Amino acid sequence: MAEKLxxxxxxxxxxxxxxxxxxxxxxxxxxxIYGGAFGVTKGLVQEFGEERVIDTPISEQxxxxxxxxxxxxxxxxxxxxxxxxxxxxxxxxxxxxxxxxRYMFGGKAKVPMVLRTPMGSGTGAAAQHSQSFPAVxxxxxxxxxxxxxxxxxxxxxxxxxxxxDNPVVFFEHKLLYRVKGEVPEGDYVLPxxxxxxxxxxxxxxxxxxxxxxxxxxxxxxELEKEGIDVEIIDPMTLKPLDMExxxxxxxxxxxxxxxxxxxxxFGWGAEVAAGIIESEAFDYLDAPVKRLAGKDIPIPxxxxxxxxxxxxxxxxxxxxxxxxx
Amino acid sequence: xxxxxKMPKLGTTMTEGTIIRWLKKEGDKVxxxxxxxxxxTDKVNLEEECPxxxxxxxxxxxxxxxxxxxxxxxxxxxxGEEYYAEAADEKINKxxxxxAAKRVARENNVDLKEITPTGPEGRIVEKDVLNYIEKIRAxxxxxxxxxxxxxxxxxxxxxxxxxxxxEDVLEKLKESQTFEERVxxxxxxxxxxxxxxxxxxxxxxAPHFYLTLSVDMTNVIKLRESLSEKIEKINGVKLSLNDIxxxxxxxxxxxxxxxxxxxxxxxxVYKEDVNIGLAVALDEGLVVPVIRNADKxxxxxxxxxxxxxxxxxxxxxxxxxxxxxxxFTISNLGMFGIEEFKAVINLPESAILAVGKIIKTPVxxxxxxxxxxxxxxxxxxxxxxxxxxxxxxxxLSRVKEILENxxxxxx
Numbered sequence: 001m002a003e004k005l006x007x008x009x010x011x012x013x014x015x016x017x018x019x020x021x022x023x024x025x026x027x028x029x030x031x032x033i034y035g036g037a038f039g040v041t042k043g044l045v046q047e048f049g050e051e052r053v054i055d056t057p058i059s060e061q062x063x064x065x066x067x068x069x070x071x072x073x074x075x076x077x078x079x080x081x082x083x084x085x086x087x088x089x090x091x092x093x094x095x096x097x098x099x100x101x102r103y104m105f106g107g108k109a110k111v112p113m114v115l116r117t118p119m120g121s122g123t124g125a126a127a128q129h130s131q132s133f134p135a136v137x138x139x140x141x142x143x144x145x146x147x148x149x150x151x152x153x154x155x156x157x158x159x160x161x162x163x164x165d166n167p168v169v170f171f172e173h174k175l176l177y178r179v180k181g182e183v184p185e186g187d188y189v190l191p192x193x194x195x196x197x198x199x200x201x202x203x204x205x206x207x208x209x210x211x212x213x214x215x216x217x218x219x220x221x222e223l224e225k226e227g228i229d230v231e232i233i234d235p236m237t238l239k240p241l242d243m244e245x246x247x248x249x250x251x252x253x254x255x256x257x258x259x260x261x262x263x264x265x266f267g268w269g270a271e272v273a274a275g276i277i278e279s280e281a282f283d284y285l286d287a288p289v290k291r292l293a294g295k296d297i298p299i300p301x302x303x304x305x306x307x308x309x310x311x312x313x314x315x316x317x318x319x320x321x322x323x324x325x
Numbered sequence: 326x327x328x329x330x331k332m333p334k335l336g337t338t339m340t341e342g343t344i345i346r347w348l349k350k351e352g353d354k355v356x357x358x359x360x361x362x363x364x365x366t367d368k369v370n371l372e373e374e375c376p377x378x379x380x381x382x383x384x385x386x387x388x389x390x391x392x393x394x395x396x397x398x399x400x401x402x403x404x405g406e407e408y409y410a411e412a413a414d415e416k417i418n419k420x421x422x423x424x425a426a427k428r429v430a431r432e433n434n435v436d437l438k439e440i441t442p443t444g445p446e447g448r449i450v451e452k453d454v455l456n457y458i459e460k461i462r463a464x465x466x467x468x469x470x471x472x473x474x475x476x477x478x479x480x481x482x483x484x485x486x487x488x489x490x491x492e493d494v495l496e497k498l499k500e501s502q503t504f505e506e507r508v509x510x511x512x513x514x515x516x517x518x519x520x521x522x523x524x525x526x527x528x529x530x531a532p533h534f535y536l537t538l539s540v541d542m543t544n545v546i547k548l549r550e551s552l553s554e555k556i557e558k559i560n561g562v563k564l565s566l567n568d569i570x571x572x573x574x575x576x577x578x579x580x581x582x583x584x585x586x587x588x589x590x591x592x593x594v595y596k597e598d599v600n601i602g603l604a605v606a607l608d609e610g611l612v613v614p615v616i617r618n619a620d621k622x623x624x625x626x627x628x629x630x631x632x633x634x635x636x637x638x639x640x641x642x643x644x645x646x647x648x649x650x651x652x653f654t655i656s657n658l659g660m661f662g663i664e665e666f667k668a669v670i671n672l673p674e675s676a677i678l679a680v681g682k683i684i685k686t687p688v689x690x691x692x693x694x695x696x697x698x699x700x701x702x703x704x705x706x707x708x709x710x711x712x713x714x715x716x717x718x719x720x721l722s723r724v725k726e727i728l729e730n731x732x733x734x735x736x
Contacts, residue, residue, distance in 0.1 A: 254423075282424050283428040284424070284428065285425055286423040286424075286425035286450045286452075287445075322445075
């Protein structure tokens with residue numbers, strides 16, 4: 001199987017969907033000739049033309065509004081918001097319109113759109129270009145939220161998101177774009193709402209999303225040297241959340257660490273933790289549920305401070321050892 | 326805010342500490358840095374300083390107590406701050422255990438109090454419970470019974486390596502029960518209920534008196550020896566002592582009709598027939614099959630009939646005709662070594678004869694010679710409502726006379 005970068009697998013997924021279904025089109029800032037701020041859409045305008053890879057002025061609300069409207073009219077738009085920080089500008093269109101229309105029209109109208117957006121810190125982009133918002137959008141009924149962590153997953157999940165009849169917010173951590181992994185040729189779709197066991201283990205369950213899956217995998221390798229056998233679960237889709245897989249794992253390991261990139265307070269880690277405690281897994285917990293998350297601060301510009309603002313590999317190693325103490 | 330003073334970790338190997346002495350008492354004003362208490366670790370005695378200024382509100386452990394590291398031992402509050410000591414007491418008494426540890430303990434009927442915690446902050450973790458259970462080895466039956474009866478296997482102490490058996494669990498169950506609980510209840514029914522009813526009525530209605538005398542059985546033994554073989558030839562049954570007793574009693578009863586009578590609804594009813602009942606002990610109670618017209622029957626006939634009746638009784642095949650209509654009863658416990666006893670009258674009969682064991686006894690003869698003789702004691706229980714002492718005495722003496730001169734049975 002060929003090794004590909006996350007960004008390549010994502011592009012491949014978009015391209016294959018555009019070839020498969022002519023209703024699929026891309027819209028966003030600098031996604032055409034420039035190929036997108038991070039280069040995700042590079043080459044697509046040459047292949048599909050400006051009608052299907054549309055560059056826009058700088059107005060997130062307008063871009064998202066066009067997406068919602070086009071979706072209502074039967075197209076399958078893939079909107080790119082250059083930084084997830086800017087999704088705040090698209091809130092009205094996405095949250096009040098896109099997320100609600102299908103419900104308010106009794107299912108007679110649907111909004112099959114995808115809003116793709118890069119998120120996360122670690123690139124020195126400071127407080128307004130480094131935020132991670134999956135938990136924010138997971139809070140709104142009517143939206144699905146996906147945050148793939150590997151090249152294989154991102155291809156399978158972008159296809160699932162495009163084919164879904166509901167608005168899907170698709171988060172891509174910037175540091176993942178350069179991550180390599182095996183990606184099979186051709187068409188495959190991963191189901192939304194299904195978690196993936198990224199690593200089998202028996203001592204502790206780590207529930208990690210997006211970039212934190214990569215860090216947890218590294219931490220697991222280090223912990224393995226000390227005889228600690230870590231299981232890693234990647235929810236992949238944050239909403240709907242696959243608690244079943246998480247609960248099943250905890251019933252075996254009895255311990256859980258949740259690692260997220262978002263700020264800790266009111267984050268999705270809290271949601272997972274509460275879900276565990278509310279479930280039958282409660283009686284299998286052998287240690288308190290622990291969360292590692294971003295600090296409740298704006299992401300600092302200083303690279304050292306920026307690094308400390310979100311969990312790193314060593315933080316995960318330390319937290320696991322504390323739980324297993 | 327209330328400040329919790331915890332058992333400090335005073336060395337890398339320290340897991341618990343003993344409180345030697347409190348240098349302050351509840352209610353004292355304390356200053357940060359002044360000595361609060363003395364603690365003994367596995368290695369040294371140390372003075373622990375007050376970690377906060379305020380009022381020492383609550384001391385949870387008294388001197389001499391051993392406390393795990395991290396456990397709250399005292400509370401200091403600011404002056405005038407409200408403090409709910411009760412809630413804190415409850416907190417201290419609660420055993421810290423992970424949900425998994427609690428579940429495993431619950432599933433295996435283990436008391437968390439028995440388990441030494443190894444988890445962080447003195448928490449019992451699943452592994453602690455599993456280690457504890459691992460040490461308790463029990464047979465599957467023992468485990469099952471323990472679970473059913475709610476017995477904690479951990480409370481049963483066995484030698485290292487030995488398994489807890491069913492008997493150990495049952496023993497433990499007994500210990501945990503009160504005297505009232507250590508019983509087995511079976512409803513009173515069937516033959517037992519009838520016997521209970523009849524015996525109670527007898528003792529309530531019939532004023533019993535008792536007469537005892539000794540019988541020289543020399544001649545009966547001789548008679549039995551000389552007739553036994555012949556009778557066996559006739560009917561295939563060995564002549565028993567009871568058969569001879571039945572015959573002798575029947576003979577005497579002919580001469581004392583009042584003893585063969587009964588008191589029924591204001592009448593003294595004299596019975597024409599002499600029907601002798603023989604008490605036969607069975608597992609489920611007593612039955613009294615009846616030899617009809619024993620006075621008119623020979624020993625051979627009596628022995629055959631009693632043999633058959635006893636067999637029927639033992640196999641539970643007695644018909645009402647076999648046990649109804651008795652006029653007098655003989656009860657013999659001699660074969661069980663009983664020397665003499667007093668029987669309860671089998672109403673409506675008016676007397677019962679209790680027979681003891683034949684015992685070789687030194688007897689002083691008329692000529693003051695001492696001879697060893699086979700002596701048997703007979704005790705007659707009489708219903709005083711119809712039999713007076715003298716009548717009873719005469720009857721019993723007559724039985725004795727017949728037994729000592731068994732040829733009289735031929736009269």
